[in-house]
Structure formats: structure tokens, C-alpha cells
Amino acid sequence: MTQDDIARLAAERPDFAAIAAWIPKGASVLDLGCGDGSLLRYLKETRAVRGYGVEINDLDIVSCIANGVNVIQNDLESGLSDFEDGSFDFVILSQTLQATRHTEALIREMLRVGREGIVSFPNFGYWRNRFRVLLGNMPVSSDLPYQWYDTPNVHLCTLHDFESFCRDKRVTVLGRRVMTGEREAGLLPNLLGSTAVYRFRRGI
Amino acid sequence: MNASNSIGIVSAKRAQFDTPLVFRSGAVLPRYELVYETYGKLNADKSNAILICHALSGHHHVAGYYADEPGNIGWWDNMVGPGKPINTDKFFVIGLNNLGGCHGSTGPSSIDPATGQPYGANFPVITVEDWVASQARLADLLGIRQFAAVIGGSLGGMQALQWSLTFPERVRHVLAIAAAPHLTAQNIAFNDVARSAILSDPDFHGGNFYRHNVVPTRGLRLARMLGHITYLSDDVMADKFGRELRDGKFNYSYNIEFEIESYLRYQGDKFAAYFDANTYLLMTKALDYFDPAHDFGGDLNQAFASAKADFLVISFTTDWRFSPARAREIVRPLLHNRRSVSYAEITSTHGHDSFLMENPHYFDVVRAYLDNVAREASA
Numbered sequence: 001m002t003q004d005d006i007a008r009l010a011a012e013r014p015d016f017a018a019i020a021a022w023i024p025k026g027a028s029v030l031d032l033g034c035g036d037g038s039l040l041r042y043l044k045e046t047r048a049v050r051g052y053g054v055e056i057n058d059l060d061i062v063s064c065i066a067n068g069v070n071v072i073q074n075d076l077e078s079g080l081s082d083f084e085d086g087s088f089d090f091v092i093l094s095q096t097l098q099a100t101r102h103t104e105a106l107i108r109e110m111l112r113v114g115r116e117g118i119v120s121f122p123n124f125g126y127w128r129n130r131f132r133v134l135l136g137n138m139p140v141s142s143d144l145p146y147q148w149y150d151t152p153n154v155h156l157c158t159l160h161d162f163e164s165f166c167r168d169k170r171v172t173v174l175g176r177r178v179m180t181g182e183r184e185a186g187l188l189p190n191l192l193g194s195t196a197v198y199r200f201r202r203g204i
Numbered sequence: 205m206n207a208s209n210s211i212g213i214v215s216a217k218r219a220q221f222d223t224p225l226v227f228r229s230g231a232v233l234p235r236y237e238l239v240y241e242t243y244g245k246l247n248a249d250k251s252n253a254i255l256i257c258h259a260l261s262g263h264h265h266v267a268g269y270y271a272d273e274p275g276n277i278g279w280w281d282n283m284v285g286p287g288k289p290i291n292t293d294k295f296f297v298i299g300l301n302n303l304g305g306c307h308g309s310t311g312p313s314s315i316d317p318a319t320g321q322p323y324g325a326n327f328p329v330i331t332v333e334d335w336v337a338s339q340a341r342l343a344d345l346l347g348i349r350q351f352a353a354v355i356g357g358s359l360g361g362m363q364a365l366q367w368s369l370t371f372p373e374r375v376r377h378v379l380a381i382a383a384a385p386h387l388t389a390q391n392i393a394f395n396d397v398a399r400s401a402i403l404s405d406p407d408f409h410g411g412n413f414y415r416h417n418v419v420p421t422r423g424l425r426l427a428r429m430l431g432h433i434t435y436l437s438d439d440v441m442a443d444k445f446g447r448e449l450r451d452g453k454f455n456y457s458y459n460i461e462f463e464i465e466s467y468l469r470y471q472g473d474k475f476a477a478y479f480d481a482n483t484y485l486l487m488t489k490a491l492d493y494f495d496p497a498h499d500f501g502g503d504l505n506q507a508f509a510s511a512k513a514d515f516l517v518i519s520f521t522t523d524w525r526f527s528p529a530r531a532r533e534i535v536r537p538l539l540h541n542r543r544s545v546s547y548a549e550i551t552s553t554h555g556h557d558s559f560l561m562e563n564p565h566y567f568d569v570v571r572a573y574l575d576n577v578a579r580e581a582s583a
Contacts, residue, residue: 061546082535
């Protein structure tokens, strides 16, 4: 991966840079729903992580292998039974949370396997999404590129929803980054932010 | 079979080893020969060698064909050749017939120099570890200190795994395909029935049938028929044969009526005509004994602690002999030991035999992995 590739990825996926900023050099990382392995490749290049991805899609498995990324083909929904308790510093779920069916169980599994969890997801509370709904349609955008009938997203949520979930389920939020494109959304994040990235651990 | 990008004409070579080999059982073989083939060119620093380990009925003729037998195409010719997933333009690929085999390497049907008779029942019971030890001597002979990869399917995959344990420094990558970390009771049970068929054939003569000029064909045939059932999936059998009747009607007899019966008997006859019964027994025992955790109180995590290689583990959805769940038993101790490992579960209808079949996705996975290995070897 060249410096150009790294810069291009960072521009295309602002959540990558946000995630990388939390990860110390040499950490161990498990990336759930890792796609073609771009994030792991990015973290390997920028943070020298020791990582594995989990992915179900056949074509992505080939891409990960071609990318030089370790990948385990498995369905996230069936749990993370191949991974031992506390075997990773970070377990990442990047832009996948909203498409998981057993979301609560998966977050628990993340915190069993990892010391910390990191999730990124499209904020359904983003004003453009709200506006579309107000106009009478389900939102379709670059963050939510699907039509209502073909979307894999079954558990969309807002920042408020995710944070109250964490409170209810005794998950401690350690950090939050909210962005719109590459820009940090500082003011009214649940309204003005399109993408949320959270870092969390098991509550005591 | 795609002959257009075949490696072309190949020939078998023979290596003689005069240093005694001590088997895991304690038995000693004073000298032995291995027959092997090589494809592609060994690079200057000898870092691009790949060893292919064969399964139960395989041998050294992995790819290409013989000048005098153009129809005799290697058993993995679809996988190994110029531009193929195991690319002979980039790698120096070695196929060998395992010790104890019946395709030219020293085995039970070879003449024991001590007696002037075939070894027969006197050939030592062999283990996967013994094979790996004998293969390492072939690597020594060829000047290969470290393999870029050791690759195998089924029993061959077990040998590839064993390489990473016996010689951690001598293998950079292991590709274990359609394999398991040990046999289950059910696997052993199938092997035992196969062996019983051979052992109870009156023509077996306690393994010394050569001197009676007979072959325990009936036992060998039954063993192969049983084995074949376990190599195929229920789906593929249903698809290929279903309940098709040869005569289109019931004959109310014990003759061959269903197409599946005809197929199995054909496969059994074909196999019994060339395969050695003692080799079959040895191979199935090697399978039964294979268990890297055995010396570690059953702890596979500890067994793999010494491994240094990177791994690619591949399974097939309809393989019930070594199912995807069994392949993941290999993946887990590798994760535990923080080895580099990737695991692909290939959708295929062909059961255990899938590892020998052309399948675009399967081939893409192997190709993507080995392309990176090739880059590393030439770096």
C-alpha cells in the first residue's frame, strides 16, 4: 500500500482515520465484517497492527487474501466461537452494526473477545435522513445507499439510540467521533453528523 | 481437463536414501527410494520450492503427462501448471510418492534386500511424521532448506500441517485443504471396515500375497467402494445417480440394478486392479494415528505452539469426511498461537472430492494466496 493509497482510503472512509487514531501501534485487532480487508490493511500500514478479519462474502475473502490480510470466513451472526476470551486489544465493527440481526449478542461477543470495542455506523438522526423521512421517503444517500426493499440494514439507529443502548446494557463509552464526510461534527452531532464512531468497553 | 496450459511432458525421477530411517513406531528401514517429479525452475536462492503432499491414493505424478503415455495426466493438473493457481512459472513444484506407496517409492510390494522377497507384512507401519521425515531428506537432496509452501489435500493436508510442527524453520506457508487435525471415531470406523475387508480376504495371506501370486482384489474393491461413498456428498450422488435403474425396471435380484451400484463397483474394480492392498492398509493407519495433540495431552493449542509458518486452511461445504467444522479445529489453535492464518469455506457440491475439482472460487483463493507467496520469494 503506497502513501497515495493510504491518503485515498482516508478520504473515502473518514471513519478509518478516526478508528486508527484510537489504536496504538502494534495492537491486536479483530475486524468483523472486514469486507475486502481495506481497514485492516490501512491499520497494518499506519499502526502496524496484528490483525484478523471475519467475513462471509466469497469475493471479499479473495480480496482480503490478495490484500495480504488474514481473514476467517464465517457468519458473524453465529457468534465468534473461534476466538478466545480477551484475545484482542480491539474488536472493530465498521459500518456493519446496522446490518446485524442479533446486534446485542454481537456487541457482547465483541466485548468477550476484545478488551475494547469500536463501532462505526451511519447516523440515522442525520438531518438529511430526517428530512427525507419528513418528506415521506426512506433516506437514500452515499451513507445509506440502499432502497427500502433491498437494504441489508435492519437495525439503523441514531447516536441517542446507541448511547442509551450502551447505558441499558452496561457498556461504557470511552470515546466518540462524529463526522460528516471528512469534517468533524462538533455542534448538534445527532443532527449534523452523518457517521458515528464509538469506542467502548464492558461496564463495571 | 484443460491441456492448453499444461506443464507438458514430464518424467519421474528416483532418489535413493542409504541412511536408515527410524520410524515413530521404532521400526527401522535401512534404505529406501522415493520416486518424484518436479515442475518449474528452482530459483538461485532456492526459495521458491513448493512440496505437494498426496492423499490416500495419490502419487508423484501431480501434473503434466508422460511422453509415452499422453493420456496419463497428473492428478492435480487443473491446479498445478503454468499460470495455474500453483503456478509453475513462479514456483519449483515437487510431487512425490510417499514411502509405503505403490507407485514406485519403496513400499510393501518392493523387494526387501534382506530377504529378496517383497516386504509385504514386514513393511513398517508408517505415520504422517515418518512421511515428513522422509520428505525432508528429499528436500535435503534437492538443496532446499526451506519450502515456500507445503500444500496438500485430505491426508496430504495433514502432512502439510505436520511439516510446520516437525520442521518449523523449513516451511514458510502451509496450505491445508479438506483436512482435519485428527480423525474422529466415525472416520476411524470407516477405515476399520475398509481394512477388515482387506484383512479378511482369503487372498490377503497375512499381507504376503505376493508370494502366492494372488491379489486380495475382493477386499480392496470393497475398501475402495466404502471409501468412495465417503468422498462424495449425498447431493452429488443424488444428482449424478439418484435412483436411476440400469434396466429401467426392478429385476428382483442381487445383480447390479441401480446406477450407483454400477458406479461403485466400477470404481472398486478400477482401483483394485492397480493399488496395493498393503499400501491401502498403511495409508489408512497413518490417517488414524495422525493427531498432533497426542503428545501434548490432547491440547492442540500446545501442539501448534512450535509452528512458525503462515497458514491457509480451506474446507468445502459438502465435505462430510472432513467437514468445515473440522477445518475450524485447525484454525482455532493457529489463532490461539497468533499465527497468520486465513480460512476459506468453499461452496461446492462434490463432498470431500471437491479439493480435486476445478472450482473458480477455490482456485481464486489459492491463486491469490500463492501470488503473495511468490512475491515474497522473489523479493
